[in-house]
Amino acid sequence: MANLGYPFTLGVASGEPAPDSVIIWTRLAPDPFGLDPARPGGMSERPVPVRWQVAEDQRFTRIAASGTAQAQHAWAHSVHVKVDGLRPAADYYYRFTVSAPFKNNEMSAVGRTRTAPARESRDPVRFAVASCQRYEHGHFTALRHIAEAGPDVVLHLGDYIYEGGKPAVPQPGRYVRPLEPPERSCRSLHDYRNRYARYRTDPDLRAAHAAAPWLPVWDDHEVRENYAGGLPGDGTDPGAFLRRRAAAYKAYYEHFPLRVRPVGNGLRMYRWRPYGAIADFLLLDGRQHREPGDMLGRAQEEWLTGRLRDSSARWKVLVQPLFFGRRMFPDGSLSDDAWDAFPAQRARILDTGGGGLVVLGGDVHNHWACDLGDDSARPVGVEFVTSSVSSAPPGTDNAAILAANAHIRFHDGHRGHLEGKAGPEGFEVAYRTVEFVDRPGAPMGTAAVFGVEGDRLKRLDI
Ligand SMILES: [Fe+2]
Structure with missing residues (x-):
């Protein structure tokens, strides 16, 4: 020893x-x-x-x-x-x-x-937003750029790890670097611990953690793709899944500086982090409490709407993993795993937003920006969706999605992250991009910068 x-x-x-x-x-x-x-x-x-x-x-x-x-x-x-x-x-x-x-x-x-700033502070808050960092898909160059910028806080929207193993059938260009031995899908506590270790040995990820405090939320891949509450999403035994989920949550806690520990099968992830009089960050859990017809569960929704009603901050910022606004595909279909599957709960949240509502989202592996709400004459807030750090993008027809959704104002297909600044006058977000992730060292570009005016997006000069 x-x-x-x-x-x-x-x-x-x-x-x-x-x-x-x-x-x-x-x-x-x-x-x-x-x-x-x-x-x-x-x-x-x-x-x-x-x-x-x-x-x-x-x-x-x-x-x-x-x-x-x-x-x-x-x-x-x-x-x-x-x-x-x-x-x-x-x-x-x-x-x-x-x-x-x-x-x-x-x-x-x-x-x-x-x-964080004192409660009465009106100083601007500088933040970075990242999500979807599949280790085997590429290098975490976006996180290196976040580390160099040294923001006040890093908001991570989930898919921090991916639970899968090496694909049985080779996918050219999608297994850029190897997972930890034996390169298999995570099931046990030990598997999840070693997967977090694989990610944290990445120098760019370590640098981003060492450069600023983080406020993370999780999505599905921290446990299993498309799980919902206590259900695995594929019809297999819920008892076995709940044990797997508890192991994944425990390993998550063991690798993040959280204020709370796992209790029973759960780990409370929804929470409020105020940044002075400028921003109330409301961090949501879109997975653990899911029920039929209901993304957040009743207790979390009551907590959220109460917080939105009571907030006196200039900006109320929902920090959550998924695409929040409506996003209709060209064939008229909607996602059955994101907010489009829970329109009634989304409408109740938008009804209580009350001005200054900003949603941060991820999951879809492309940059997007949209105005929120069904009625374009009555703006209720905006959404900034960050691309993936490294996870491969989907094969969606993004030009057709833009054409089919008038309130979606922007798309960019690069990997990257967001850099934001919230102040008493404005809320600005820059869409940062990298040209490649199959090797390290891509320089950072900027695809667009948006501000918020009258609870609507406003495109700004780069
Ligand atoms: Fe993802």
């Missing part, structure tokens, strides 16, 4: 910023793809003390907080520390150190985080 290698192979992360606190995270994994389920990350059953420091400067001369946390085997030796007593809208730097049972005294990379 005395010769374990470098333990911080999965990097560091921070998240869930409040004006006075943030969560910092790491996980000890000297052997990130270890095949023994009893030794996740190559670690034995023994708990390991992990020291942490938070400083006001990158050289750690002005320490703001420090302490020791126990990395436990039951949680794959992940560490979640809630750091209190911080100043609002301030940058901080953090790092972790361990000694025994490791060969050397080991130190993690340094992460940069930032607290």
Whole structure:
């Protein structure tokens, strides 16, 4: 046991910023793809003390907080520390150190985080939006650009991992780099843990986590494609699926700096994160609580409509995984897995929006922008849909979709992400693009910039 290698192979992360606190995270994994389920990350059953420091400067001369946390085997030796007593809208730097049972005294990379602004603040908020990063489909170059921009916060809309394995039939150009051995579909807790390890060994993903705090929501591929609530979506045994879902949720928690832990079979992901008087980020869970005819479940919908009604923020920002607005395909059909399958619940949400409503969406692997609501004479808000970081785009006829949906104002077919700025006067989103993901290093381009005027999209000069 005395010769374990470098333990911080999965990097560091921070998240869930409040004006006075943030969560910092790491996980000890000297052997990130270890095949023994009893030794996740190559670690034995023994708990390991992990020291942490938070400083006001990158050289750690002005320490703001420090302490020791126990990395436990039951949680794959992940560490979640809630750091209190911080100043609002301030940058901080953090790092972790361990000694025994490791060969050397080991130190993690340094992460940069930032607290949320104070409640009354009217300073602008700078954010990035990303979704759909299928590891085997390509490089996470968009995340590298997010890391270089160093926004106040990163909003991730889900499909953070994909549960599938190496395709049985080769798909040319779609298996650009290998999954962890044995390259199979995730079923067990150990499978999901090693899949997260595969993703976090990517240098661009590690950089994006180390550069800014994250507010993530999940979609389906963190568990299984097209699952709904407690049902797997393919008619197989719900009991077995619920155990698989619980394993996937546990592995999710073990790899994110969340404020809550899994309870029973569930993990509460819907939540409110205020950014001063400027933005209320309302983070939604479109999967866990799904019922027939109802995407969010009753409790989450009541929570959301209550929050929308009570919000006094300039912008109410729904952070959620799917295409929210209506999107009719050229043959007149609608998606049966996204909001178009739940029009009554969508209409109730739009009815309570009450001005300043902005929806962020993903899932469809292309950039889109649309005005929301059925009545073009009565604008109710706008939606910005981010493309995928790396996941291959669908074969949809996007020109025909634009032609069939007058309220959809923009499409771009590149991989990429969004960069946004919310302020007292305006809400602006830039559609960032990369030309290729089959190799690293694509430069960043900008396909369009949109603002919001009178709860409608307004195209701006790049
Ligand atoms: Fe996706």
